[in-house]
Amino acid sequence: MKCKINRNAAKELKELLAANEAEGKMIRVVVTEMHGDHAHYEITLDTPTEHDEIVKTDKEIDVLLDRREDFLDGVWIQYFYVPQAGFVITNSSKGSHRH
Structure with a gap:
């Protein structure tokens, strides 16, 4: 599974x-809603389970992704300060987004 993170x-x-x-916890990305061809995501703190893959990123942060959830493979976690501060999680390979 793949996951990218921007510097912010x-x-x-x-x-x-x-x-x-x-x-003792790690960053986890979860799917909060499914809409057919796209999903909405959220970040939580959690510990690994037997269904997780610990994905190493190039920013020295490991992210937990549930291998059973196809919409998590390829997520891109970004953080923007403008127009308002917050995380934006997208998955271009699945046409999915969260704002």
Whole structure:
């Protein structure tokens, strides 16, 4: 499975992982809604399960993706500061998005 992270997202995710409540946990991307040909995503903190693949990114952050969920393969986690601060998770190979 594949996952990309932009530089801003890496900075924000590292801050999330540094928080006390994140101790022993990893970043997970989950599908929150399915709409036929696309999905909506969310970031959570979690621990690996038997169904997960730990995907190493080029930003030194490992991301948990459930191998059973096809819409997770190829997600791109981005963080933008304008027009409003927040994560945008897309998957161009699946025509999916989250704003």
